[in-house]
Amino acid sequence: MNAPQKVGIGTPLSRVDGVAKVTGTAKYAAEYRVPDMLYGVTVVSAIAKGRIVTLNEEAARAVPGVIDIISHLNRPKHAWFNRSWKDELKIPGEPFKAFHDDRIQFAAQPIAVVVAKTFEAARFAATLVDVKYETEPHNIDFETSLAEKFMPGVGHRRNTYHPPKDHGDAERAFGEAPLQHAAEYHLAVEHQMQMEMHASTVHWHGDGTVTIYDKVQGSQTSKELVASAFGLGEKNVRVVNAFVGGGFGGALRPQWQLHVATMAAIHLQRSVRVVMTRSQMFSHAHRPECTYQIRLGAAADGKLVAVLGDATTSTSRFESNMEDIVTWGMMNYACSNIQGSYAIAPRDTYTSADMRAPGAATGMTLFEIAIDELAYKAGADPLAFRLLNYSDIDNMNRKPFTSKALREACHEGAERFGWAKRSPEPRSMKEGRELIGWGVATGLWEANFMKTSASAKLSADGHLEVASAASDIGTGTYTVMVQVAADTLGLLPESITARLGDSDLPTAPVEGGSWGAASTGAAVQLACQTIAKKLLKAAGGVEGRPFHDVSSIDELEFAGGYMIRRGDPTRRVGLLDAMRAGGLDVIEAQETASPGIGGMISLATKARNTHSAVFVEARVDEELDQVRITRVVIAVAAGRIINPKTARSQILGGVVMGIGMALHEETAPDKTLGKWINHSFGEYHVPAHADIEDIEVIFVDEPDPEVTPLGVKGLGEIGIVSVAAAVVNAIYHATGKRVRSLPVTVDKLLAV
Amino acid sequence: MSQVFTPNSELQHLAGQPIAEIATTLTINGVERQLVIEPWTTLLDLLRDKLDLIGTKKGCDHGQCGACTVLIDGTRVNACLKLAVTLDGCEITTIEGLGQDGNLHPLQAAFIEHDAFQCGYCTPGQICSAQGLINEGRARTRLEVREQMSGNICRCGAYTNIADAVLEVLESMERA
Ligand code: FES
Numbered sequence: 001m002n003a004p005q006k007v008g009i010g011t012p013l014s015r016v017d018g019v020a021k022v023t024g025t026a027k028y029a030a031e032y033r034v035p036d037m038l039y040g041v042t043v044v045s046a047i048a049k050g051r052i053v054t055l056n057e058e059a060a061r062a063v064p065g066v067i068d069i070i071s072h073l074n075r076p077k078h079a080w081f082n083r084s085w086k087d088e089l090k091i092p093g094e095p096f097k098a099f100h101d102d103r104i105q106f107a108a109q110p111i112a113v114v115v116a117k118t119f120e121a122a123r124f125a126a127t128l129v130d131v132k133y134e135t136e137p138h139n140i141d142f143e144t145s146l147a148e149k150f151m152p153g154v155g156h157r158r159n160t161y162h163p164p165k166d167h168g169d170a171e172r173a174f175g176e177a178p179l180q181h182a183a184e185y186h187l188a189v190e191h192q193m194q195m196e197m198h199a200s201t202v203h204w205h206g207d208g209t210v211t212i213y214d215k216v217q218g219s220q221t222s223k224e225l226v227a228s229a230f231g232l233g234e235k236n237v238r239v240v241n242a243f244v245g246g247g248f249g250g251a252l253r254p255q256w257q258l259h260v261a262t263m264a265a266i267h268l269q270r271s272v273r274v275v276m277t278r279s280q281m282f283s284h285a286h287r288p289e290c291t292y293q294i295r296l297g298a299a300a301d302g303k304l305v306a307v308l309g310d311a312t313t314s315t316s317r318f319e320s321n322m323e324d325i326v327t328w329g330m331m332n333y334a335c336s337n338i339q340g341s342y343a344i345a346p347r348d349t350y351t352s353a354d355m356r357a358p359g360a361a362t363g364m365t366l367f368e369i370a371i372d373e374l375a376y377k378a379g380a381d382p383l384a385f386r387l388l389n390y391s392d393i394d395n396m397n398r399k400p401f402t403s404k405a406l407r408e409a410c411h412e413g414a415e416r417f418g419w420a421k422r423s424p425e426p427r428s429m430k431e432g433r434e435l436i437g438w439g440v441a442t443g444l445w446e447a448n449f450m451k452t453s454a455s456a457k458l459s460a461d462g463h464l465e466v467a468s469a470a471s472d473i474g475t476g477t478y479t480v481m482v483q484v485a486a487d488t489l490g491l492l493p494e495s496i497t498a499r500l501g502d503s504d505l506p507t508a509p510v511e512g513g514s515w516g517a518a519s520t521g522a523a524v525q526l527a528c529q530t531i532a533k534k535l536l537k538a539a540g541g542v543e544g545r546p547f548h549d550v551s552s553i554d555e556l557e558f559a560g561g562y563m564i565r566r567g568d569p570t571r572r573v574g575l576l577d578a579m580r581a582g583g584l585d586v587i588e589a590q591e592t593a594s595p596g597i598g599g600m601i602s603l604a605t606k607a608r609n610t611h612s613a614v615f616v617e618a619r620v621d622e623e624l625d626q627v628r629i630t631r632v633v634i635a636v637a638a639g640r641i642i643n644p645k646t647a648r649s650q651i652l653g654g655v656v657m658g659i660g661m662a663l664h665e666e667t668a669p670d671k672t673l674g675k676w677i678n679h680s681f682g683e684y685h686v687p688a689h690a691d692i693e694d695i696e697v698i699f700v701d702e703p704d705p706e707v708t709p710l711g712v713k714g715l716g717e718i719g720i721v722s723v724a725a726a727v728v729n730a731i732y733h734a735t736g737k738r739v740r741s742l743p744v745t746v747d748k749l750l751a752v
Numbered sequence: 753m754s755q756v757f758t759p760n761s762e763l764q765h766l767a768g769q770p771i772a773e774i775a776t777t778l779t780i781n782g783v784e785r786q787l788v789i790e791p792w793t794t795l796l797d798l799l800r801d802k803l804d805l806i807g808t809k810k811g812c813d814h815g816q817c818g819a820c821t822v823l824i825d826g827t828r829v830n831a832c833l834k835l836a837v838t839l840d841g842c843e844i845t846t847i848e849g850l851g852q853d854g855n856l857h858p859l860q861a862a863f864i865e866h867d868a869f870q871c872g873y874c875t876p877g878q879i880c881s882a883q884g885l886i887n888e889g890r891a892r893t894r895l896e897v898r899e900q901m902s903g904n905i906c907r908c909g910a911y912t913n914i915a916d917a918v919l920e921v922l923e924s925m926e927r928a
């Protein structure tokens with residue numbers, strides 16, 4: 001008898017939530033039907049800084065269907081202390097509290113909500129609220145804000161921030177280096193621009209409890225915020241985010257529509273839905289603007305002798321958002337003299353936020369442009385130059401990696417791209433009216449793991465349910481949970497249901513940092529292993545006791561609905577037969593995956609990262625400087641891949657966003673009015689179908705049992721890192737024009 | 753410093769006016785419906801808020817993203833840009849009408865097979881738009897599909913997979 005085929009980890013299972021998504025039955029936050037629900041439309045401030053003097057509501061209240069208007073003047077009580085408003089990210093500073101008082105801290109700040117029987121009435125009435133302001137001088141210009149840049153003191157820094165660690169004497173090494181490169185790089189503000197606008201539907205049950213359907217990357221962080229800030233109490237609040245229409249970091253923190261909808265519901269003791277407009281989506285989270293001075297020194301043979309970086313990113317005046325910018329370049333290459341500094345500059349906007357690969361997408365990308373410049377100065381092939389300076393250890397922390405298959409990624413990517421056929425000179429490849437350029441860059445991101453719980457429940461009809469309060473923001477978490485469960489218990493995916501996106505489920509962190517698959521997967525595996533143990537015990541009652549000498553599930557294989565003695569496939573017990581023999585109708589388990597002692601030691605002694613090598617072909621119209629990205633090959637080293645199909649999609653998405661970062665995405669400030677100018681899909685350009693041609697994704701073999709329990713490193717972010725650098729480097733190779741400020745728009749190319 | 757802002761002041765006098773209601777007949781996913789609709793209601797809000805057909809998505813409400821794409825008499829249209837009362841007598845097909853669980857439309861099946869979505873929020877619009885593109889009959893090549901699908905933004909960046917899915921259906925129809 002052969003062991004049945006395993007269906008689970010490593011198979012390209014189509015998304016288990018696919019049917020719901022393609023038939024339109026998947027429900028997002030603004031789509032739950034709640035009885036007697038009212039619609040809230042938010043009025044936002046027209047000024048960037050100052051205070052509200054009067055709010056004239058008379059005309060708005062006269063619109064038929066308007067029920068009430070809530071603002072700082074009549075809002076329900078909310079918590080005074082900042083700590084009651086902290087979300088899971090715990091950004092240092094004073095969290096924004098909607099309708100707290102008459103102060104205006106940023107443009108398009110929510111100041112009132114009009115609640116009406118219909119959306120249309122609320123929308124119209126919101127335009128009639130007549131607000132008189134007293135303005136104060138503001139600044140949203142990044143250049144100007146640099147005069148106020150600072151480094152928060154210890155205890156006032158983000159808990160994710162890693163201070164740069166200097167080694168050697170970088171200044172001197174740079175000064176003496178025969179090859180030098182020094183330049184300033186810049187990244188514009190970007191907005192996450194998830195397709196689904198932020199929405200909260202508050203179902204007021206009338207018995208002191210509420211269910212909130214929220215657009216957020218973690219149901220439990222919204223629940224905790226609402227429970228503490230509005231005094232509703234933990235046990236009375238349930239938050240659901242079963243489907244999330246994109247996150248990209250923009251929904252890591254509960255957003256202000258949650259405050260507004262909850263206050264309206266409490267005030268009216270009724271169910272209320274509040275949805276941001278697309279324009280209002282620009283009022284909150286965004287990737288910080290960045291300026292980064294890079295100095296690189298190399299010996300005559302091209303070996304790096306000095307890496308120096310000084311960067312500043314933008315934040316608000318009320319919170320200190322921080323990123324790791326300069327560390328990536330210090331970690332990535334072998335170099336004994338490294339030095340870095342970092343600061344943040346406050347301005348009168350909402351606090352900047354995490355956006356896909358926060359820090360690395362900015363810092364590593366800009367650094368990889370600088371490295372390219374040095375490679376040309378050294379007269380070296382840009383890929384060979386990177387391999388010449390390859391580091392087998394984390395060069396800043398001086399720790400070995402749990403695994404690093406970047407060399408393999410470089411080779412496999414180059415091979416597939418045809419890098420060997422590249423003509424080294426810039427402006428030396430052409431077809432028709434287009435100059436052709438080939439660029440390369442390498443990417444670096446973290447392999448994170450977060451404490452996560454999951455439950456599993458096997459019923460006598462053979463159905464398994466696995467559950468965790470994790471989120472699926474398009475990352476494929478539902479599918480990963482099913483695959484890990486299928487793998488562990490040897491069941492078919494069709495007989496498994498995954499539940500997530502509900503604060504009542506076992507504790508899980510927000511979906512971010514690429515830790516979802518590794519952490520939720522590990523928790524599901526543990527819960528299923530506990531089920532397996534219980535099954536083994538129950539199998540003791542099976543006639544003939546085929547497992548009388550089996551003491552651990554490690555001696556068993558789970559496949560095709562059976563537990564099978566390893567090495568002796570004739571000794572097998574059906575899972576349901578075991579349940580029957582043990583007199584069990586249902587088996588339940590709940591487990592928590594955490595790094596554990598071994599994991600903590602490994603965390604302290606080893607670096608854990610994902611790597612990538614990105615190859616880009618750019619075609620640039622010689623006269624118009626219009627750029628097309630015709631080909632991308634990205635080779636990713638990210639440990640074990642649970643699902644090659646959804647994994648590939650994650651990388652594709654990162655690459656597309658990276659192309660947007662390189663060519664299109666920029667939120668421009670109106671310095672006079674203190675607001676973003678281009679607050680719409682029409683004017684904030686993201687890549688469209690026509691912009692995206694060929695993208696090939698390669699996953700490099702990188703077995704790594706040490707990095708996380710499943711050997712998974714995570715994929716949500718590595719796909720974007722350094723893509724924009726490869727694009728800029730390809731444009732340089734095509735045109736001989738080096739642009740150091742992203743995005744590379746036509747005007748910048750024309751100006752070189 | 754002090755400033756006064758009076759938004760929409762020219763409309764203040766309309767504040768107390770009653771909202772009219774207009775009898776409108778729409779055939780939605782094959783079912784004829786006699787509706788009484790306020791003239792300021794878009795087709796998108798009618799579908800989502802009044803008829804609970806939430807498969808049609810709102811991504812901008814300004815005709816800039818394509819998430820709300822539906823078929824009106826077989827032509828793809830951004831539902832956020834149409835006032836519902838202007839569609840009296842029209843046939844509207846939404847994602848719910850294209851196919852259902854167990855009876856998937858070939859485009860829906862191809863989208864699943866090619867993993868042509870991640871968060872799924874743009875997906876109903878992409879699929880309706882692809883059906884509209886097929887109805888138009890002008891797209892043959894990948895380049896044409898990409899160009900003619902460019903009104904549908906996918907922030908998750910599933911474009912290459914969407915193009916694969918649409919081309920597969922186009923080609924299978926040509927063979928048939
Ligand atoms: S919602 Fe209609 S085009 Fe965006």
Ligand code: FES
Pocket residue numbers: 195245246474868869870871872873874875905906907908909910
């Ligand atoms: S699948 Fe998320 S926007 Fe397209």
